Amino acid sequence: MDITKLTITQAKKDLAEKKYSSVELTKAYLDRIKKVDAKINAFVTVTEEEALKNATEADKQLVKGSSLPLLGIPLSVKDNFSTRGIRTTASSKVLDEYIPPYDATVVTKLKNAGMVLLGKTNMDAWAHGSSTETSDYGSSRNPWNTNHLPGGSSGGAAASVAADEAIAAIGSETAGSIRQPASWCGVVGMKPTYGRVSRSGVIAMGSSLDSPGSITKTVEDSALLLHVIAGQDPLDATTSPKAVPDYLKNLKDKISNLTIGISDDYFEGVDPEVQASVEQAVKDLEKLGAKIKKINLFHPKYAIAVYTIIQRAEVSSNLARFDGIRYGNDRSFFGDEAKRRIMLGTYTLSAGYYDQYYNKALKVRTLIIEDFAKAFKDVDVIVGPTSPTTALPVGASKGKAMFGEIADILVEPSSIAGLSGINMPVGFSKTGLPIGMQIIGPQWGEEIVLNTAYNYEQAHSLLDKKPKL
């Protein structure tokens, strides 16, 4: 039996039944990483020692009958989550030697839940991009075709799960950085509502947008992980005091009363293969009892402008602390993309331009939030393609300053509005690359999003399909 093909739910059951130990499971994943990561480059840092230490501890707890939700489960964590004592680079050489003295809240929660940390995954440097091609540690590769990109910025995270180098991964999304790579890598990627999961310890990109989330093989695993990482955090003033529901509780309910909204604008300019697959998935959802309703939303192109202004402005301020005085490497270690974003953000915040750019962007953002709120009066979820294309070939982002914004056009509006959303694998292109569908829920709509995704997955699981590596 190959124990690297499991889901969290399966592995938990096996560990409880003592079919194998967490150390055995962890070693299987570490071996898998050794075997395939030269091709995938999903990891910036593999934490073998830490992983085996965690696993040994987990085995002790398992003997005692502990039932922590992630006890002994090997996960990967994106390299923008601070990990105490473990190098955290955000895939930028500026932080090549930075070892945080504290854990991100999400990491603390995962540790408390019994996780085994396999390593830190590659990403676009500072999460600037949708390809991992801006990483200072080389781009990651798509496990389905290593001449193609995994997407980004959580590209290493998505690839680590698709390539069975981790049972599941923790990623972060500002606008598309979980859902888009999940789509390109054929895995489940959940972006929770802004403020649902603490950002404390996550190296900031667009502070008003950053949402930590998960990349998993199944929706059930996604619900399980969200339950572990969600909740108000005294270290993050933007987290909501809203109680965290048990996401597993209503996960399996039927969706016969569900109304799904479809906006034609979200299919415009989409690759025909992607369009056909997602349209088929919508029909499949209809067969499961959901009602389909056409809705009008602002065209997603407006989101690009709003997102670009707000995010660049926040980036320019957030990266100011890397001034060369601390952290080892100075500003000359910033890559071109970071420099471009710093310059654009600095410009838009400058006196005389603030009202024209930043302030206007905030106003349009409010309009987009209202637009979605209006739509969610009539529908429960909104469905559409996650990405206009399947995974693009290596090198596709080179020389394209707006590559990420274009690749993420369909997920940007919901990110700007701070909504919840998930990517579901719905099929493959003729060339064998995964196609993803996104299900967008309202703010705090994680339950309905997961419930919809679960129903689809049960009827159309692609879990058996595995990339050949």
Place this chain on the structure above:
Amino acid sequence: MNKYTPIIGLEVHVELKTESKMFCRCSADYFGKEPNTHTCPVCLGLPGALPVPNKTAIEWCVKIALALNCKINEFSKFDRKNYFYPDLAKGYQISQYDLPFGYDGITELKSGKKMRIRRVHMEEDTGKLTHENGASLVDFNRSGLPLVEIVTEPDFHDAEDVKEYLQNLQQIVRYLDVSNADMEKGDMRLEPNISLALTTTLQDGTQEIIPVELLPNYKVEVKNINSFKFVEKAINYEVKRQTELLDKGERPAQETRGWDSVKQRTFSQRSKEDAQEYRYFPEPDIPPITHTKEQISSILKEVPELPAKKIARFEKEYGISFTDAEILSREKLLADYFEKVTSLRDHEVAKQSQQTPQAIAKWIINKKVDYATVTPEVLLKHMAAAKQTVAIDEQEFDRIAEEVFSENPQAVAACKSGKDSVIMFLVGQFMKKIGKKVDAQLVRKKLQEKL
């Protein structure tokens, strides 16, 4: 001849004495501590660390604003002020830009002049740089301490008023018990903006008032002064310096200057000819702060009677002099002590000795009574005891008086030549010799007669 009127505005930073820092739970008791021992990821600005505002600090900022008769923004927020300096951990300071907690306040001076308060806002302090042996060291213990900035309109025209305002402000924050306002520790940092406006003397001898639109087209800011006296000196120095420049037909440069307390002069630090570019934008890590009318009025209830009102009340209610009322009101605890003693005087021991509020005030002031160690009851006992004197036998008086006179011929001569003040010296000598508690006033009278 040209006549200039100084146009002065003030920016004052007050460090609050909260237990923890503004945006993290580090101890704010940083003064004199080992460098970088009161730090955490938040105040070090480590990647990913987020600010969580200190509720008490915000409440205290509102309290200061209310004490200065400000309006309170019911909807307020924090903003990022972006600039580079090695002591600024994040590359930006969390401050408030367009929606400060307090705005449009007013404060009155003794003369009745009303000075307008433009805004009262909250921000965080920076770390501290020290330069030694060719190296620059950063201590982040102070990083993230809560600071309240109080900005006035340019309503001041002389250093005297400025000094009075600053002293009032120091008293007010101490009354509110929100800051130690200890100048030496940098709890209060003063920044006067000084420029000169041309004024003309009207025919009736009065001066023409300068309309707002004719305010000077430059501003000199003197940074981070830590004593009232130095502010006064810096202002007077600047007025002289700028007058000389204007008389020569030059416009003083728009700049930031420092105060050199050794050379007793200001010196240029950096030009501010171009508008400062701080790229303010709303701090995305902290949700906007709202204060309901109810919350504001409950904070207002916590604002105690402030010195100006207290002085007036003491004069009226207790019939004590302005000077005494002012001295007693310098510290809230002292004023409270005075009232406590006064309220007790109808009871017990005090009743027989019939102390007046005036006598109590004088006693506290002249004897520099330590209110922390002498209870009001004990103080009244002391006063009563002082009133009890032993009668003096005539013969004994004459004998001692003669002794005193013969031992102090110069003092006697001085007294006789009309130097009345010397009599107290002789009284003192007499008291020493007699070794008993006798009525000093009586002794004085009798000695004078004898001379």
